Amino acid sequence: MRILYGRNTSINVQKAVWTxxxxxxxxxxIDKDGTVGSINSADYRELNPAAQIPTIDDNGIILRQSNAIVRYLAHTYPEGNLCPxxxxxxxxxxxxxxWQATDCWSCMRPVFWGLIRTKPEDQNMAEINKNIETCHKEFTFLNDFLADRPYIAGxxxxxxxIPAGCAVQRYFNLPxxxxxxxxxxHLKAWFNRLSERPAFKQYVMLPLE
Ligand SMILES: N[C@@H](CCC(=O)N[C@@H](CS)C(=O)NCC(=O)O)C(=O)O
Incomplete structure (x- = not known):
């Protein structure tokens, strides 16, 4: 039995479901569209005391933290060739x-929340623009790294x-x-390669909300 908890518009859930x-x-x-149950329920807090998504139950192994879930799945199911x-x-x-969880997300999160999840009248554009500049610098590092390789590992x-791909999908679609x-x-060429993958299309290429 394998269960994934979390709504499909969350970047962290998208990493797990794409994997x-x-x-x-x-x-x-469970809670695929965010309308079933509540992450604040006592039952869910038993699985994830921080009341965050995603959580995965893989035959009784309960795991939180999206990038740890991606690693766990890649290691546990090596026939999928996701773990170099x-x-x-x-x-x-x-x-x-x-990088995605730290340097990248520390500037992307305020931009994403500021532009997508904050009412226009409440947006702090000076703060958002400052973080967009930092995002441009961070994504330039990844662009340059991808100059001589089709994928991150070669x-x-x-x-x-996977985590970087989910972040770039958001970044490229920011208003x-x-x-x-x-x-x-190079970042665009890599993103186009990811966009041809059925699971990326199905689970990650969604409107930002
Ligand atoms: N470091 C955690 C962060 C998890 C997190 O912040 N999840 C957000 C959604 S992306 C959340 O649970 N927000 C509460 C909600 O969506 O109701 C991870 O990577 O899984």
């Missing part, structure tokens, strides 16, 4: 997963592409035309 899709694993999805077996591919996959798609955008040829 499940890539691996072709069966699962039940050689260095430096493994280290690069890990490095960019860490020639093959891997777990390393931020008022800012100057770098060119990003």
């Amino acid at each position: 499940l899709g890539e691996l072709g694993l069966d699962f039940d999805w 077996t050689e260095q430096p591919s493994y280290a690069e996959a890990e490095r960019w997963m860490e 020639d093959q798609f891997s777990m390393g592409d 931020a035309e008022h800012m100057q955008w770098p060119d990003f040829p």
